[in-house]
Amino acid sequence: MAQRPAFLSSDPAGLPARRAALRLMDAVLRRGETLDVAEHAALQGIRNPADKALARAIVGEALRWLVDLDALIDSATRMPLAPDAKARAVLRLMLAQWLRLDTPPHAVVATGLELLDGGPRRLAHGVFSTLNKQAVTLPQVPTLPDRVQARWGALVAEVAPGLASPPPLDLTLKDPAATAEWAGRLGGTSLMPGHVRLARGTRVEDLAGYAEGAWWVQDLAASLPARLLGPGEGRSVLDLCCAPGGKTLQLAAAGWQVTGLDSSAKRLQRVEQNLARTGLAADLVQADARTWGTAERFDAVLLDAPCTATGTCRRHPDVLHRIGQGHITDMAALQADLLVHAQSLLRPGGMLVYATCSLEPQEGEAQAATVPLTPAPVTEQDLPAGIAPTPEGWVRTHPGMLAQHGGLDGFFIARWHLSA
The missing domain is CATH 1.10.940.10 (NusB-like)
Structure with a gap:
């Protein structure tokens, strides 16, 4: 119930x-x-x-x-x-x-x-x-629509149990060193440093730490792409398609000099509001991520690309009924363009992280297979306990994972270096 x-x-x-x-x-x-x-x-x-x-x-x-x-x-x-x-x-x-x-x-x-x-x-x-x-x-487990079952195949049996109930509330902390403190104050649990998970039911604005910007709402899986870039130590990073800003906040808190780019002025306002609440800083740019040009080259580029968002089906069950193959094909074409442009913005030795909150291989594994850069495989040490990288060194999560802890969204994540 x-x-x-x-x-x-x-x-x-x-x-x-x-x-x-x-x-x-x-x-x-x-x-x-x-x-x-x-x-x-x-x-x-x-x-x-x-x-x-x-x-x-x-x-x-x-x-x-x-x-x-x-x-x-x-x-x-x-x-x-x-x-x-x-x-x-x-x-x-x-x-x-x-x-x-x-x-x-x-x-x-x-x-x-x-x-x-x-x-x-x-x-x-x-x-x-x-x-x-x-x-x-x-x-006990919801039956998924026929067209979803046709696309996901055997994965349906793993995903469906994670869709039986709405998800808990995940918070990403500005200061990972304070994880135990905030888990105690908020009455939550933590699945990795810088993360606190709470039961549903309390207005976010009423929680301790909201007003002072000690944390922001972000699914655990959604926090992984920025984590895979590590500490910034003053280096430059471009957060493409950055709104609503969770990854921008993560990168700024980790010591990166962040440029956040998004095509939507309205969505960038949300990023500005979150930066102001948390006291973090980033340069924000409104532009088309497929064509935006600059003479600057970045030490890292994070591309959390627009996608069908089928991986968010436990919190947005509408995607189970709205998304068809036409949506997936259109998004895959956009992602391919974005990936090519993202590579051109890296300086030699720089790192690229690509991510989508989609369970469709066309938006994840198929895109990663086209990238000509040097792979930087993800390791188990980079991930929450219970999540393992794929044999290729990529990350594939879905709502049925960590079910005993409340699950997580579906994401695909891959990482590369541009050879110096």
């Missing part, structure tokens, strides 16, 4: 949260928007943070368990509902609340049927009541 956010009332939220959840899921499944993009419009008019959080939680669980929820719905109907039928959408949300958020069935019915004003309320009520009387349950 997914844990309900601690700051929510024990009483079910009212109708606005459910209406927002329906708008949010429609934007993802019908229009192909990301959850993050869809939230702005879907949550308009909702002022209560608890209602916003509940709407997001309902949709997150509905998308995480969509295949299994649909199977339950289909088992209780004589005629299959169309995939885009409003009654199916509402039933998905109703079942997610009951089976995943522990909402009492009477509250689910009272608010869910209101979403079908003028529609097949009797049908939805009948389906939900039938499943409730049968005391149905969901499997």
Whole structure:
């Protein structure tokens, strides 16, 4: 059972949260928007943070368990509902609340049927009541969509257990030497120096250390690419596609002279805000990372490339349903261009780290195989306990890894030197 956010009332939220959840899921499944993009419009008019959080939680669980929820719905109907039928959408949300958020069935019915004003309320009520009387349950592990299973193959069995629940909260510390101190103050655990993991449920802004900039939110896997560059010792590094800034902060805290580049002015504002909060410094540039030119050559380049982000499926389950082969092909072409340009910005002896938060080999292993630089293989000592490099010296993580500790995002990471 997914844990309900601690700051929510024990009483079910009212109708606005459910209406927002329906708008949010429609934007993802019908229009192909990301959850993050869809939230702005879907949550308009909702002022209560608890209602916003509940709407997001309902949709997150509905998308995480969509295949299994649909199977339950289909088992209780004589005629299959169309995939885009409003009654199916509402039933998905109703079942997610009951089976995943522990909402009492009477509250689910009272608010869910209101979403079908003028529609097949009797049908939805009948389906939900039938499943409730049968005391149905969901499997321990969510079933992934057919097209995901076709792409990932045998990896599905390893990844799926890591998707059963939303992830914990990971923090990266500005001062890794203070890891034990912050783990104690925050009541968390650490999986490697400079990392603290917390249970979900507390607003980030309310945690100790936020105001003074002692840490920032960053998944453990997302922190690995910058870690693989080591201490900066005053050397120069270019952080390509740097927003929202977690890796920029890491590099600055590790003593690098950082140039952070991103094409989005709005996203760079977030980097500026994070730098100001943490008291760290970096030069920020708004430009296209495929064509940006400078006479300067850098001691290191970190390219955390734009990608389909399928590795973030435990926190963004919308990617399981939005991303198809066309998205992957388009992103792979962009990544290839970025990788070529990144190499041209290295000085002799410099190091390149390439990363994507994708589980698609076309965006990871296939890209790394094209790089003509000297490999700098990653070792087990570079990684958290329980994570091993591939035989090529690359890093491949996925949500099923470190499951006993709460898992981690899916990433591909590789590292090279430019010969002097």
